[in-house]
Ligand SMILES: Nc1nc2c(ncn2[C@@H]2O[C@H](COP(=O)(O)OP(=O)(O)O)[C@@H](O)[C@H]2O)c(=O)[nH]1
């Protein structure tokens with residue numbers, strides 16, 4: 370697999386419809402500061418930069434190339450490749466960043482599946498699982514739950530019991546890279562041309578699992594050294610890895626917090642037993658907090674839904690709502706200007 374075909378890199382009809390034949394196409398394998406590693410089908414791996422036009426015409430950094438993107442590019446010589454355009458993304462998996470005022474932070478694009486990895490020890494956390502699930506579902510990406518380090522766990526059923534109501538239709542695979550349990554099941558879920566993102570806290574075993582799946586035969590697509598302008602080696606944070614038997618894996622760095630950018634539909638879908646109840650609430654716009662005739666509250670009181678589940682639902686709905694409000698830069702500005710206007714009016718009235 371020296372020079373992979375476009376299909377094995379994940380190219381399909383969705384991207385073909387956007388093809389501009391005056392350019393080469395390439396998939397972004399990893400991103401560094403102003404520098405990308407890309408694979409051009411049948412040509413190989415290159416370092417690439419973006420054109421000034423792409424940089425200056427982008428409204429936000431989320432529009433710039435991200436790991437997983439398909440791009441239109443031009444090879445000038447083997448050292449100079451310019452990315453002109455990012456093709457429309459089939460899916461985007463993001464989180465709300467903790468540091469930069471809750472902006473959207475793209476983790477990877479054009480993912481077909483998300484493997485949510487939690488280890489069967491103190492890392493296991495049903496509430497965090499709900500977050501990842503809501504985010505995957507609202508991004509239109511199929512989630513799979515991977516319960517790692519199964520060799521350390523004496524009580525698998527106890528763990529499974531805790532997530533019974535959360536998982537709904539989601540596939541759950543207990544796995545161990547020590548005993549190899551579950552590895553074959555995971556392989557069956559990775560189809561040729563599919564891109565799979567691995568997410569989960571640091572230390573749960575994502576990289577070890579990816580190494581096991583690739584059996585070190587993977588094409589070392591990101592195996593170009595990257596140096597920033599001071600000559601320091603920069604960390605490769607996210608990287609696509611091609612499996613020899615088909616399938617593309619994306620490792621992500623561990624995240625201490627995972628803020629969701631999910632939309633309300635995604636939340637409703639991942640909590641569908643609660644949304645189903647909501648249709649029987651007396652008020653259509655019921656918030657399920659204090660309204661009379663609330664079917665969700667009734668179910669909570671009679672014990673048919675758990676308190677944990679109810680609280681997550683309310684919390685994530687609120688978070689999604691807040692994100693969608695904050696996300697519209699314009700709205701934010703309007704709000705600020707509105708505030709300023711009100712303050713000035715007050716000052717004037719006082720005079
Ligand atoms: N007992 C056990 N340890 C594992 C397993 N998979 C990974 N580990 C260990 O967990 C630690 C973190 O693994 P790593 O793959 O770096 O986690 P990542 O941060 O999610 O990429 C390492 O010390 C691994 O050896 C497993 O299935 N069982």
Ligand SMILES: [Mg+2]
Pocket residue numbers: 575576577620621622623
């Ligand atoms: Mg890792």
Ligand SMILES: [Zn+2]
Pocket residue numbers: 647650651655656657658660662663664665666
């Ligand atoms: Zn209600």
